[in-house]
Amino acid sequence: MTVEAVALARESAGPSSHARRWTPEVVQGGEPAEPFTLGPGYLDQALLPVDLMREAYSRALTEYGAAALGYGLDNGALDLRAALAQRASTVDGIPCAPEQVLVTAGTTQALNLVCTALAARGDPVLVDTHSYDLGRQIITDAGLPTRAVPGDSEGMDPAALERAITSHRGRVGFLYLNPTFHNPTGIVVPRRRREELLRVAARHGVLVVEDDAYAELSLDGGSAPPSLAALAGYHGVIRLGSFAKTLAPGLRLGWLQTNAELAEKLVTRGAFVSGGCLNHTTSLAVTTLLRDGGYDRHLRWLRTQLAARRDALADVLRARLPEEIDFALPGGGFFLWLRSAARVAEDDLVAAASRAGVGVAPGARFGAHEQARIRLAYSFTSPRRLADAAELLAAAWCQTLRG
């Protein structure tokens, strides 16, 4: 761990006697190469609710007793599925029943399940031109090649989707979308576009997988359109949810929502019947937070924290970036997506940022493009340090472009 990173850890964690915080042998990406870490989509440790989760585990074990440690109900405890179904029904205005929910070991496991249970090896999976790199890896690890479908500022182009499906003669594994606070672009697909994409998919009988990990992270108080799953009445769509971005990734807790028939089919897989709920004890800890309002209180606080971070980064970049580098302010999620109109190699921008002490994610990680793209995560760094990082980035890139 660099001296800077250690200092950052101390600053964010506040006064503490815990010696083992955020050590490289415990967490992923423990030792960042640069002092400012705007690369990975991690939550800052100052945003992780340690006391809340300690209390939640304690309550779950007290309240559910040994039932919190047994083999969980195959599809997940009814209390949690009912709470998740209720939330979706309320937010989207379209009914969702507990039978439509499966509790999963995060989006990772859910996506892997869909890949192995519902697609045939070799079937192409259609994705946005830029899409979540590790989601794509899970898909290709399952033997399904990805095919990018172009889009615009409102998301994937329905006509291009239709052409892509037709060109594969309908033999498509599924369509993978991330329509709300998209990773990496930040785009929210408008309702009308959602409906168009759903119509194309339905016409060709192509399953839609909606990765909605950022859905609850609107940062401006606005609400996103109903989920693709809800708009489709939960037919032909599997929506993936996660507590990794709203509570803590270490919980490895997520869920999926679809129609009851498909949920029932998926839960007969060996992965569920052999041990039941895929993350049972933790799922009951989170259940207590959903029930008593602790989750919603945390979510409201987290949104204000993330909004302050987004604004701290965006304000300085707006003022200081060379005019050839632009971005749209995202309404939620973790990321700013920078687009360069200059003739500059993406690698040169990344290298210049790194020399300035700022780790960033090269756009090439998320898909192919002609002009440079950079993803900046504002989720892992304090507002003050984000402003500093933005100054450093802007200065470095001015030099790259003008120098």
Next chain:
Amino acid sequence: MTVEAVALARESAGPSSHARRWTPEVVQGGEPAEPFTLGPGYLDQALLPVDLMREAYSRALTEYGAAALGYGLDNGALDLRAALAQRASTVDGIPCAPEQVLVTAGTTQALNLVCTALAARGDPVLVDTHSYDLGRQIITDAGLPTRAVPGDSEGMDPAALERAITSHRGRVGFLYLNPTFHNPTGIVVPRRRREELLRVAARHGVLVVEDDAYAELSLDGGSAPPSLAALAGYHGVIRLGSFAKTLAPGLRLGWLQTNAELAEKLVTRGAFVSGGCLNHTTSLAVTTLLRDGGYDRHLRWLRTQLAARRDALADVLRARLPEEIDFALPGGGFFLWLRSAARVAEDDLVAAASRAGVGVAPGARFGAHEQARIRLAYSFTSPRRLADAAELLAAAWCQTLRG
């Protein structure tokens, strides 16, 4: 839930004000069909360490702080991998390093990983004549057909294994074994047989998957032979471990051990890099128990409890069963495996047991055979009730055979 089951729950749980214990909407198999549940391989709720785990989660969150909630190190926190490697080294007398360990979301996820990462769809997986039914389902769910290889009282027959591999022209996904306190037969494969099986597998380059979920549950103080993995110097073998049988299945925490090269290859899969350690927070809770001796203390206590249950069941069965029904006393694990020498249909034995109020597992769940087989789990029921169940079973089956 039946009146009997509710009474059982109250009896086992001791005095408690917790209303939600072991309700059907929370746990798998919540509502048994019979008052006496000797079918599933569950741990009795009285054996699940609620207070120990509450304390463990609290300590992990205090000690590791936010690092317990972040994305875990891809292969699992070093503290846990080091502890697991050290245990294996000590027990087997053959060195195992932390780099050889991957923390998994239970055996289920580990087995699924092996099936999808290391075998090609359609490759047959070789299994014992009788083997863990849900393990087999995970394998077949991954598109790998299972092929039974016959054996004897010492486990799989090496010559039969050689013939099976040859008959598939070497195109074998892997060999799936459960050599220590086998589910369902209770067999411990002796060291010499282990070495013979390993030689055959190595000669043909067939990967061995060693499901060792019951390895730490020796009930007579004796020690099993070294694991297949250790005997092979961790080459060509993947050993699956689990805390589901020794602590609690709801934790969904397990691990695998193999050589460092293969462990490194597996950890590059999307499932690990997308979120890191597959059950991070829980893995650190268990880490604290391994470190402070709490796990070993619990294990010693659990072994005495399981031994008392095994003996309560076996003693009455020995005295009362019709002579045509026999079993060998298992040295560990959860199960008695009954073999009938009579001309009686297995279904008739199961039905007679059910009418007498005792749920049992028909042998056909675990493989094919000519004469009836029944698996009885002594893990889920108190000694007193196991003795009662044994009386009921013996009386019912005497009537079935003599009536």
